[in-house]
Amino acid sequence: MLNEIAERINQGLAGQEFDGSLKFDCGPDGVLVLADNNATTIDQETDCTIRLSLENLKALLAGKLNPMTGVMMGKLKLTGNPAVAMKLGSLLK
Incomplete structure (x- = not known):
């Protein structure tokens, strides 16, 4: 998936x-890493990590989950440089 x-x-x-590197950590379902203008499922160190379920990742990428709302509701947990996560919004439009 x-x-x-x-x-x-x-x-x-x-x-x-996409300047910087970002990891979506979906726990046992694996990781999705954006780095060097490429998306991969190979785990690596990144500037920012977003921990969330696979279902919430799908909702986020489909525009059905607002990132700020997700953080406030505890559906997304952010570590590292939040400025990198903010850049993601421009890619999702």
Whole structure:
């Protein structure tokens, strides 16, 4: 499932810049890492990590879960540089 999401993100990243690195940590379901304008499921150190369930990741990427609301409701847990996470919003539009 995360491989499919990574492929869709890579298609969406074509021609766009994403400065920094960001990891979606879905626990036992795996990780999705955005780094060097590429999405992968290979775990690595990143500038920012967002811990969430796979279902919440799907909702976030589909625009059905507002990131700020998700953090306030405890559905997303952010560690590292929050400025990198803020840049994600421009890619999701």
